[in-house]
Each structure stands twice: as structure tokens, then as C-alpha cells.
Amino acid sequence: xxxxxxxxxxxxxxxxxxxxxxHATTRTDPRVVEEMLPYFTEKFGNAASxxxxxGWVAEQAVEQARERIAKLIGATSKEIIFxxxxxxxxxLAIKGVAEMYKEKGNHIITQAIxxxxxxxxxxxxxxxxxxxxxxxxxKDGRIDLDDxxxxxxxxxxxxxxxxxxxxxxxxxxIREIGALCHERGVLFHTDAVQAIGKVPFNVIQDNxxxxxxxxxxxxxxxGVGGLYVRRKNPRVQLVAQIDGGGHERGMRSGTLNVxxxxxxxKACALASEGMAEEAVKLAALRDRLKDAIMGxxxxxxxxxxxxxxxxxxxxxxxxxxEGESLLMGINDxxxxxxxxxxxxxxxxxxxxxxxxxxxxxxxxxxxxGLGRFNTQAxxxxxxxxxxxxxxxxxxxxxxxxxxxxxxxLTKVQWAxxxxx
Amino acid sequence: MAYSTKVLDHYSNPxxxxxxxxxxxxxxTGLVGAPECGDVMKLQIKVNPATNIIEDAKFKTFGCGSAxxxxxxxxxxxxxxxxxxxxxxxxxxIVKELSLPPVKIHCSVLAEDAIRAAIGDWKKKxxxxxxxxxxxxxxxx
Ligand SMILES: Cc1ncc(COP(=O)(O)O)c(C=O)c1O
Ligand code: FES
Numbered sequence: 001x002x003x004x005x006x007x008x009x010x011x012x013x014x015x016x017x018x019x020x021x022x023h024a025t026t027r028t029d030p031r032v033v034e035e036m037l038p039y040f041t042e043k044f045g046n047a048a049s050x051x052x053x054x055g056w057v058a059e060q061a062v063e064q065a066r067e068r069i070a071k072l073i074g075a076t077s078k079e080i081i082f083x084x085x086x087x088x089x090x091x092l093a094i095k096g097v098a099e100m101y102k103e104k105g106n107h108i109i110t111q112a113i114x115x116x117x118x119x120x121x122x123x124x125x126x127x128x129x130x131x132x133x134x135x136x137x138x139k140d141g142r143i144d145l146d147d148x149x150x151x152x153x154x155x156x157x158x159x160x161x162x163x164x165x166x167x168x169x170x171x172x173x174i175r176e177i178g179a180l181c182h183e184r185g186v187l188f189h190t191d192a193v194q195a196i197g198k199v200p201f202n203v204i205q206d207n208x209x210x211x212x213x214x215x216x217x218x219x220x221x222x223g224v225g226g227l228y229v230r231r232k233n234p235r236v237q238l239v240a241q242i243d244g245g246g247h248e249r250g251m252r253s254g255t256l257n258v259x260x261x262x263x264x265x266k267a268c269a270l271a272s273e274g275m276a277e278e279a280v281k282l283a284a285l286r287d288r289l290k291d292a293i294m295g296x297x298x299x300x301x302x303x304x305x306x307x308x309x310x311x312x313x314x315x316x317x318x319x320x321x322e323g324e325s326l327l328m329g330i331n332d333x334x335x336x337x338x339x340x341x342x343x344x345x346x347x348x349x350x351x352x353x354x355x356x357x358x359x360x361x362x363x364x365x366x367x368x369g370l371g372r373f374n375t376q377a378x379x380x381x382x383x384x385x386x387x388x389x390x391x392x393x394x395x396x397x398x399x400x401x402x403x404x405x406x407x408x409l410t411k412v413q414w415a416x417x418x419x420x
Numbered sequence: 421m422a423y424s425t426k427v428l429d430h431y432s433n434p435x436x437x438x439x440x441x442x443x444x445x446x447x448x449t450g451l452v453g454a455p456e457c458g459d460v461m462k463l464q465i466k467v468n469p470a471t472n473i474i475e476d477a478k479f480k481t482f483g484c485g486s487a488x489x490x491x492x493x494x495x496x497x498x499x500x501x502x503x504x505x506x507x508x509x510x511x512x513x514i515v516k517e518l519s520l521p522p523v524k525i526h527c528s529v530l531a532e533d534a535i536r537a538a539i540g541d542w543k544k545k546x547x548x549x550x551x552x553x554x555x556x557x558x559x560x561x
């Protein structure tokens with residue numbers, strides 16, 4: 001990828017392309033990389049080697065990482081199981097609980113806008129005879145606690161609801177969800193991937209029994225994650241989903257990714273130190289972006305709760321503009337897009353559909369994910385590019401013109417599409 | 421997705437953007453596609469009644485870059501042609517000119533449909549045989 005430096009707003013230079021897709025992944029913090037490096041070279045031992053120095057050094061590093069991760073989420077180090085990432089953690093938590101507690105019940109509750117790693121795991125369990133309730137979300141992307149209460153029955157063994165959504169940044173009321181679960185003796189798993197290191201998250205205060213974590217969303221490396229498994233009040237048991245050498249107290253066999261784990265630990269240590277400050281900075285940048293866009297364009301809408309939201313997330317719909325052409329106009333900015341309607345090239349977002357955003361015709365949406373390395377100059381540049389492109393495309397949009405003439409687009413009888 | 425230079429050029433500098441008076445007898449309007457499908461194209465032609473030559477053409481498109489380029493190109497191509505000549509423009513010509521990949525062929529089909537719909541509308545207004553083409557009916561809210 002070629003990069004070049006151009007002048008943004010005023011005297012601050014920005015380097016292109018600009019990365020603003022930090023919900024997809026984050027750049028590994030240089031301090032994290034630095035700490036990982038020796039574990040590829042001179043400290044390359046297998047943490048399971050009990051007979052020599054190489055193994056002990058690796059094991060010690062893994063245990064330090066475990067403590068740092070536990071500290072960030074208010075757990076004890078024995079409650080952290082290392083995995084290859086949150087996809088695996090979600091699979092292990094949900095399938096592991098289902099298999100362990102199937103004598104007790106066969107009902108699982110989740111919600112519509114979970115990550116596919118949760119939804120598809122639940123779908124598979126349905127094939128094996130489990131009953132799954134997919135709660136709807138309200139317009140702000142949060143579940144209604146009354147829906148959850150109504151869905152629970154004496155066969156419910158697990159509730160799995162994410163802490164923060166990866167598309168719209170909506171924060172679920174996990175503390176209340178956890179309390180409801182604990183009142184009824186139901187286990188509570190949360191996919192906390194997008195939340196940890198971004199907003200306060202504490203397994204004790206938030207009544208969490210299992211939590212999926214991944215390093216690459218908080219400036220750690222890809223391919224390493226963890227599962228928090230509560231050890232008391234209640235003690236959670238899992239059936240392992242990967243058999244082998246019995247690593248991670250039998251819950252997840254496989255030689256540990258020591259450099260990755262070291263990086264994950266360092267990333268969590270950095271988050272523990274800097275999260276509060278960073279959240280304020282990110283929210284300010286996000287609001288600057290939001291205000292610049294909303295201030296200059298009509299008919300733009302924020303998807304998801306404004307109040308209960310990740311500080312770095314902004315998800316906006318632009319009416320009367322098609323998604324792919326919008327991305328084409330801002331091709332020096334890395335963001336994520338979803339259209340609420342079916343276009344030939346962009347998949348409609350099931351998350352936005354679940355919010356009811358697909359009910360309005362002809363919107364396209366952009367997810368801006370701000371992170372540690374974004375600057376104000378970048379935000380200003382992005383806002384300018386987005387506003388210019390949307391204005392230009394609306395000049396081109398017959399739908400914008402019709403809407404301005406007062407035509408209700410939902411009442412137009414559109415010609416049949418020849419090829420779709 | 422990699423776009424051809426011609427698509428990028430039409431996307432960045434679309435030709436003949438705008439609207440003509442759809443109530444004028446000399447103007448034919450084609451509106452094809454549907455917002456749910458992610459593309460709507462409006463193409464208008466202004467025909468000289470004496471010569472049947474398309475003297476002006478305008479478009480507005482809600483759709484991907486290839487759809488914008490296809491309709492922009494279509495307006496360039498119909499201008500100066502007679503109505504009957506314009507009817508010979510095929511989507512495959514557009515595909516060739518813009519080097520559209522297979523997934524984008526439907527964008528060019530839409531542009532051909534838009535030309536036919538605009539001409540059909542003009543013919544109907546002027547008492548000629550209209551194309552057997554479903555026309556969208558705008559209903560005021
Ligand atoms: C909410 C959520 N859960 C799970 C995952 C999957 O994590 P991983 O990439 O570590 O498998 C992601 C990221 O892609 C995510 O955003
Ligand atoms: S208009 Fe549908 S993909 Fe181009």
C-alpha cells in the first residue's frame with residue numbers, strides 16, 4: 001500500500017491512508033511488540049516444558065501475562081484460560097457450558113446483534129437439540145431486560161450477551177443482566193472483546209461468569225485471546241472442546257502462544273494504566289467527528305445508543321447515498337461500511353437491520369472506529385472528505401432530489417429490477 | 421475492488437448531471453431500479469421534434485460507482501443521436517467501454533434500461549408506439 005503525506009486542515013499534515021477501523025483490529029502498540037520480541041528468539045521455550053530453564057522462563061512470562069489480564073477485568077489469574085482469540089473463546093464458553101450442564105437444561109438465551117462467533121455457535125447447538133432464544137434489540141441496540149426476564153425458564157442454563165457491539169458500539173446493561181442470571185442460578189457469558197480496555201469492565205461488579213477476550217482489539221497481537229471462567233460463586237465448569245495435552249487445566253489443550261500471550265498481557269497492562277485518559281480523548285475525537293459531519297449534512301442518523309456507547313465508535317447512516325459509491329469517494333480512509341438495503345456488492349448489515357434501520361429506504365452507513373493512534377488532524381480530514389463526498393453524491397442522487405420535492409419514496413412504485 | 425480509469429473518471433467528473441423539465445413534451449424521463457436493490461437511475465432526454473435528434477440528456481444515479489459511470493456514459497452517447505439510433509445502444513457496449521467486471525454488468529443493464537425507458541416515455545408523450553417497458557409511477561405523498 002502506498003502512503004503519501006498531504007496537507008489536511010490547516011497546518012497539520014496527515015499521512016494517507018488513514019486507519020479508522022479500530023473495531024476490526026488495532027495496530028499493535030510498539031511497546032507491546034518490544035516486549036514480545038525476546039520470546040521469539042532467546043526466550044523461545046515451551047511454557048509446558050518443566051525440566052529446564054527455557055520452559056520456566058516461558059511459563060513465568062505466561063503467568064505474568066495472566067495476572068495482567070486478570071487485573072484489567074477484576075479476576076484472579078487462575079480464572080484466565082488462553083485461547084487463539086475470541087472466536088474460540090466464544091465457542092468454548094457456549095459449547096463447553098452447554099455440554100457440561102445439559103442434564104440441567106437445554107435452553108440458551110442470546111440476542112440478535114451478537115457477533116457471528118456467538119450466533120453461529122448457538123445455531124449449531126440448536127442442531128444438537130438445544131433451544132435458543134434470540135432476543136430482539138431496541139432501537140438503541142440494547143436489549144430490554146423485561147424481554148430477558150420473560151425468556152428465562154427452568155430449563156435456561158446460559159445467557160450470552162455481549163458487553164459492547166462491534167458495529168454500533170452499543171453497551172448492553174450487563175450488570176443488570178448478570179444480576180438477573182445470578183438470582184436464577186443461570187450462568188452469564190459475555191463477549192467482552194470490544195469493551196475491555198475501552199470502558200470499565202469488572203467481572204465481580206458486573207456479575208459475569210464467563211467472558212471472551214481477544215488481544216488484537218486492544219493494541220495487542222492477533223491470534224491470541226482468553227476466556228475468563230469464574231472459579232467461585234459460582235464455580236463454572238466447562239467441557240473442553242479441544243482435546244490433547246491437557247494444557248490450561250484441561251480446558252484448552254495446545255502449546256501456548258508465548259509471544260502472543262506476553263503481548264496480550266502487556267496490552268492489558270497498558271490499558272489498565274491508560275484507559276481512563278484514553279477514553280476521554282477518544283470520546284472527544286469521536287464527538288468532534290460527529291459534530292463536524294452532523295453540522296454540515298442533513299438527513300444523517302446515528303445508529304445505536306448515544307449514551308451507552310463505546311467512546312471510539314461512531315456509526316452513521318447517510319440517507320439517499322449508496323454505500324459503495326460513498327466508500328469509493330473516501331478511498332484514502334479505512335472504515336467499515338454496511339448498507340441497510342441489499343446492494344449487489346455490499347452485504348446488508350444484520351445489526352442495522354435488527355435496529356430497524358433497514359426499514360428506511362436507501363441509507364448507507366459507515367462505522368468509524370477511532371483508536372489510540374488517531375489524531376485530531378485525521379478526524380478533521382475524514383470529516384471533510386465524508387461531507388464533501390456525501391454532498392457530491394447527493395447532487396447525483398435522484399432519490400435525494402425526489403425527497404426534496406416532497407415525494408414519499410416508500411410510495412413510489414419502482415420498476416421491477418431486471419437482474420436482482 | 422479495482423475500478424478502471426474510465427469508471428474512476430466518470431465517477432469523479434460525471435457528465436451531464438442534472439434534471440430536465442419532466443413535464444415538457446420534448447422531454448422523456450426514464451426512472452429504473454429500486455432503492456431496496458441499491459440502485460436507482462434517472463435518465464432524461466430532450467428531443468428536437470423536427471429531427472428526432474436527442475439534443476440534451478441528463479442523469480442522476482443512486483448506485484455504485486459503475487452505475488454512476490454507466491449512466492454518465494449513456495448520456496454522452498445518446499446526445500446527438502436520433503431516438504432510433506439511441507435505441508441501438510446495448511449494455512454490452514457500455515461494459516466494453518468501461519471495462520466493467522462481471523459483477524458490474526447489471527449496472528450497465530440498468531443504464532440501457534434507463535435509455536429505453538426515457539425514449540419510451542418521450543414516445544408515449546408524443547403519441548408514438550411506446551416501448552413495452554414498465555414505467556415507475558410517481559405518486560405524490
Ligand atoms: C464482538 C466480537 N466478538 C468476537 C470477535 C472475534 O474475535 P477474534 O478475531 O479474536 O476471533 C470479534 C472481532 O472480530 C468481535 O468484534
Ligand atoms: S448498481 Fe448495483 S452494483 Fe452497481
